[in-house]
Amino acid sequence: MLRALRLAVVLFGQSVRSLARHRGRTTLSAVGIAIAIAAVVWVVAIGIAGAERAAALLQDLGDNLVWVEAGSRNVAGVRTGSKSTSTLTLGDAEAILREVPYVQSVSPQVDGNVQIVSAQSNWSTRSRGIAPAYVAIKRFSIAAGALFNDEDVQLGRNVLVMGQTVRQRLFGADNPVGQIVRMNGQPFEVVGLLAPKGQSATGTDQDDVVMVPYSTANRKLRPAGQTWLDDIVCSAARPDLIEATTAQITALVRERHRIAPGQDDDFNIRHPEEVVKAQMAASETFSTLLLVIASVALLVGGIGIMNVMLASVSERRREIGVRLAIGAKPRSIVLQFLVEAVLVSLFGGGLGLAASLAGSSILEHAVGWSLRIPIESFVVAFAFSALVGVLFGYLPARLASRLDPVEALSSD
Incomplete structure (x- = not known):
C-alpha cells in the first residue's frame, strides 16, 4: 500500500512538471474540456427546470380534468366555431x-x-x-x-x-x-x-x-x-x-x-394536459439535441487532449528511450502519460464546473426559469472528465510505450 502511494505521488509530480513546461498548450486543451463540461451541466440543469415547469403546469391544469365544451356544427357546409352551439x-x-x-x-x-x-x-x-x-x-x-x-x-x-x-x-x-x-x-x-x-x-x-x-x-x-x-x-x-x-x-x-x-x-371534449405533454415532449427533444451538441464539444475537447499528448510523446522521445533502456516497463510509460492526460482533463472539468456556476444566473435570465444545478452533476462532470482523459490519452500513451529504445535515443 505504501509503495503504491509513493508511486502515485511520483507519477503526479512528474506529470505536473511535464504539463507545466507547456502551460499554454495545456491550458488551451483544458479550456476545450471546460466548455464541454459547462455545456453538459447547463443542459442537465435546463432539462430539470423544464421538467419541473411542465409538472407544475400539469398540476395547475386540474384534477384529472375532462373538459366538455359547447362545440361546433357543420351547417350547410359551413363549420361554426367553438362555443357556437x-x-x-x-x-x-x-x-x-x-x-x-x-x-x-x-x-x-x-x-x-x-x-x-x-x-x-x-x-x-x-x-x-x-x-x-x-x-x-x-x-x-x-x-x-x-x-x-x-x-x-x-x-x-x-x-x-x-x-x-x-x-x-x-x-x-x-x-x-x-x-x-x-x-x-x-x-x-x-x-x-x-x-x-x-x-x-x-x-x-x-x-x-x-x-x-x-x-x-x-x-x-x-x-x-x-x-x-x-x-x-x-x-x-x-x-x-x-x-x-x-x-x-x-x-x-x-x-x-x-x-x-x-x-x-355539437360539443367538444378537450384534454388540456395533451398540450402540456406535447410541450414536455418538445422540451425533452430539445434537451436531447443540446446534450448531443455538448457531447460533440466533449469529443472535440478529447481530441484536443489527444493532440497535446501526441505532441508531448514526439517531443519526449529521448526521455522515453532512456527510461526504456534502463529497464522501465511499457506499462509504466503508459501509466505516466495516462496520468498526464487525466490531469489535463480534470483541470478542464474543474474549470467547466466553475464556469457553469458563474454562468447559471445569465442562463436563468435568458430562459426565465430558476435553474438548479444538482450536486450529482459535479460528480458526473468529474467522472466524464477522467473518462475523456483515459479514452483520448490511451493512444498516445500506448504509442509511447511501444517506442524502440534505440530509435528513440537516436532521434533529435
Missing part, C-alpha cells in the same frame, strides 16, 4: 355527475366579459359562472375570505371571488373581501380572493378573472333568455380513467342531444 345545458352536467361512474365532481361553466367597477377604479376582465366544485377541479385555492357555497348558487346571490390581477387593478394591495363592486350595473359582494395561479400553458393570465355562481351568471351577466352552458368541467376519479370517462361522457351527451350515428357532435 346552445345545446349544452345544466341537465347535461347533472346527468354526467349522476350517470358516469368514473366522474367524481362536475361544475357547469358560464363565461363572459364584464366591466367591474370599484369605488377607486374599474377594470375589464373575464367572468366565470361556476359551481363551488370548480375551484377544486381546477386546483385554485382561496387566499383570503371564502368561496361561495351551494346555497349561494341555488339562490343566485350576487357574490364573487376575484383573482389577484383584478384585485391589484381595483384595490391595489388592499384586501378586497367584504367590498362591494358593480358588474352590469348590479352590486356584488367580494367574498373571497383567489391565490395567485400565474399563466396557463397557453399564456393566459389565470388571475385576471372573477368567479360567480353559475346561476347568477346566467340570470344577471348574460342577455335574457341565454340559459345554456359554455362548458362542463369534470374530474375523473383517477388519471388512468380519463380516456374511459371521455368515452362515457361522449356517449351520454350524444344520446341526450339526440345526435344520430354519423352526425357531428
Whole structure:
C-alpha cells in the first residue's frame, strides 16, 4: 500500500512538471474540456427546470380534468366555431355527475366579459359562472375570505371571488373581501380572493378573472333568455380513467342531444394536459439535441487532449528511450502519460464546473426559469472528465510505450 502511494505521488509530480513546461498548450486543451463540461451541466440543469415547469403546469391544469365544451356544427357546409352551439345545458352536467361512474365532481361553466367597477377604479376582465366544485377541479385555492357555497348558487346571490390581477387593478394591495363592486350595473359582494395561479400553458393570465355562481351568471351577466352552458368541467376519479370517462361522457351527451350515428357532435371534449405533454415532449427533444451538441464539444475537447499528448510523446522521445533502456516497463510509460492526460482533463472539468456556476444566473435570465444545478452533476462532470482523459490519452500513451529504445535515443 505504501509503495503504491509513493508511486502515485511520483507519477503526479512528474506529470505536473511535464504539463507545466507547456502551460499554454495545456491550458488551451483544458479550456476545450471546460466548455464541454459547462455545456453538459447547463443542459442537465435546463432539462430539470423544464421538467419541473411542465409538472407544475400539469398540476395547475386540474384534477384529472375532462373538459366538455359547447362545440361546433357543420351547417350547410359551413363549420361554426367553438362555443357556437346552445345545446349544452345544466341537465347535461347533472346527468354526467349522476350517470358516469368514473366522474367524481362536475361544475357547469358560464363565461363572459364584464366591466367591474370599484369605488377607486374599474377594470375589464373575464367572468366565470361556476359551481363551488370548480375551484377544486381546477386546483385554485382561496387566499383570503371564502368561496361561495351551494346555497349561494341555488339562490343566485350576487357574490364573487376575484383573482389577484383584478384585485391589484381595483384595490391595489388592499384586501378586497367584504367590498362591494358593480358588474352590469348590479352590486356584488367580494367574498373571497383567489391565490395567485400565474399563466396557463397557453399564456393566459389565470388571475385576471372573477368567479360567480353559475346561476347568477346566467340570470344577471348574460342577455335574457341565454340559459345554456359554455362548458362542463369534470374530474375523473383517477388519471388512468380519463380516456374511459371521455368515452362515457361522449356517449351520454350524444344520446341526450339526440345526435344520430354519423352526425357531428355539437360539443367538444378537450384534454388540456395533451398540450402540456406535447410541450414536455418538445422540451425533452430539445434537451436531447443540446446534450448531443455538448457531447460533440466533449469529443472535440478529447481530441484536443489527444493532440497535446501526441505532441508531448514526439517531443519526449529521448526521455522515453532512456527510461526504456534502463529497464522501465511499457506499462509504466503508459501509466505516466495516462496520468498526464487525466490531469489535463480534470483541470478542464474543474474549470467547466466553475464556469457553469458563474454562468447559471445569465442562463436563468435568458430562459426565465430558476435553474438548479444538482450536486450529482459535479460528480458526473468529474467522472466524464477522467473518462475523456483515459479514452483520448490511451493512444498516445500506448504509442509511447511501444517506442524502440534505440530509435528513440537516436532521434533529435
